[in-house]
Amino acid sequence: MADMLSSSATVASVGGGGRVLLPSATKRAVTRSSLHLPSLRSSSSSSSSRSLSSSSRQMSFQKLQSRPLFQKRRAVVSSASAAAAADVSQLKAAREDIKELLKTTFCHPILVRLGWHDAGTYDKNIEEWPQRGGANGSLRFEVELKHAANAGLVNALKLIEPMKTKYPDVTYADLFQLASATAVEEAGGPKIPMKYGRVDVTGPEQCPVEGKLPDAGPPSPAAHLREVFYRMGLDDKEIVALSGAHTLGRARPERSGWGKPETKYTKDGPGAPGGQSWTVKWLKFDNSYFKDIKEQKDEDLLVLPTDAALFDDPSFKVYAEKYAEDQDVFFKDYAEAHAKLSNLGAKFDPPEGVSIDDPVPEKFVAAKYSSGKRELSETMKQKIRAEYQAVGGSPDKPLQSNYFLNIIIAVAVLAILSSLVGN
C-alpha cells in the first residue's frame, strides 16, 4: 500500500512555478524543465484505478469532465448523495479503518492535504451550493484531480476508495474531512471539533474551476495568501495556524515542483521515501514548523515563499512567533481553524451536522463537597445542582472559596443589625 505513495505517482502537471526553494545561503532556482518529471502514469497497475496517462492528458476537457475517475463507483456515488449524508455508525467504523490505514501506510500528510484541497476552493462571495466550492467531495473527479495544485492527490483518493466501498452511506466529502482530522489527531495533534453530514456533488461538471488554491511562489506571498484565504472567509490568525499543518509531510519535485528529491530526513521514509519536509519529524504534529521556518538553519528543511511570509509580514508574525513559543496556543487555534476549514462551503444533512464523538462525561465539581470517600448519588447531585441554580450559579463552576464566608458575614451583619434595632 505504501508503494501507492511512491514518487512515480501521477502528476497532472507541475504548478507553483516549479522552483525549489533552498533555505539560507544556498537558495537557488531549479527550473521546471530541469526537474525529472515522470510520465503521467499511476503508480498502481490495478485496473480499478484510472491513470492520468499522457494520452488522457491529450483528451479534450469536455471528455475528461464527463468521466469520473472511478467509473465503476458511479452507482455508489449517486446513491450515497441521494441518501441522508450522516450515518454515525458507518462514520465511526470508517474512522477506525482510517486509524489502521495510518498505522500501516504513514499517509497522514497526504490525507490532510486531501481534506484541505477539497475544502479550500470555497468562495464566500458565492451563495449557491455547489457553485461556491468547498468541502463537497468534488476532488474525487478526474477533472479536478488534474488541477496543477492537486498533483499527487490521486494517491490519497486510492487510499480512501476502499472505505467508500465499505461504507457507502458515508459521503466522499465526509470521508475526506474525517481522514484529514483523524490524521492530525493520530499524528499527535489536537482533537478537532468536527461535525459530519456533508453532501456530495454528483458530477464532474460541479467541480470548481482551476486556480482557487494558493500558489507557493507568487510575487507577493503575503498579499496572495490574504487574497486566497480571505476569499474563503478566513483571517490572518487562521492563515498562520493552518499553515502549521506543514509540520507534517513533504513536497516532491515530481508533484508540485517544490522541494528536493530527497534529504537525510526523507531518504528512508517511513512510507515512500523522498521529497523535502518542513520539519525533522514530519509525521509528528507539533509546533516545530514555526520554530524551523523562523530559524531557517537547516538546508534539508523546506521553506516555501508562503511559509517565509509568516515571519516577514508584521501581522502574520505576531501569530507565528506565538505558535513557535507556545504549542498549546498553536494547538487550540489550529483545532478551531481546521474545523472551520473542514466546513467551508459544505451543505449538511441534517443541516446542523452530526458529531461522532462520544459526549464528555459531566464534570460535577460539586462532588468535592461530599465526604470525598464515595461518589455522590444522582439524587444528591440533582439537589446540589438545584441549590446552585437557585443562586444563579452552576456546580460545574466551583464557587469562589469565600462564597460561604460572605454568606456567614451577611447573616452575622443582619443579626447584629436586627438586635440593634430590637434594642
Ligand code: HEM
Ligand atoms: C498557505 C498556503 C499553502 C501553500 C502555498 C501550500 C503549498 C503546498 C505545497 C507546494 C505542497 C507540496 C505538495 C507535494 O509536492 O506533494 C504542500 C504539501 C502539503 N500541504 Fe500545503 N500549502 C498551503 C496550505 C496548507 C494548508 C492550509 C494545509 C492544511 C491545513 C496544508 C497541508 C499540507 C500537507 C499536510 C502537505 C504534505 C503532503 C504530503 O506530504 O504528501 N497546506 N503544500
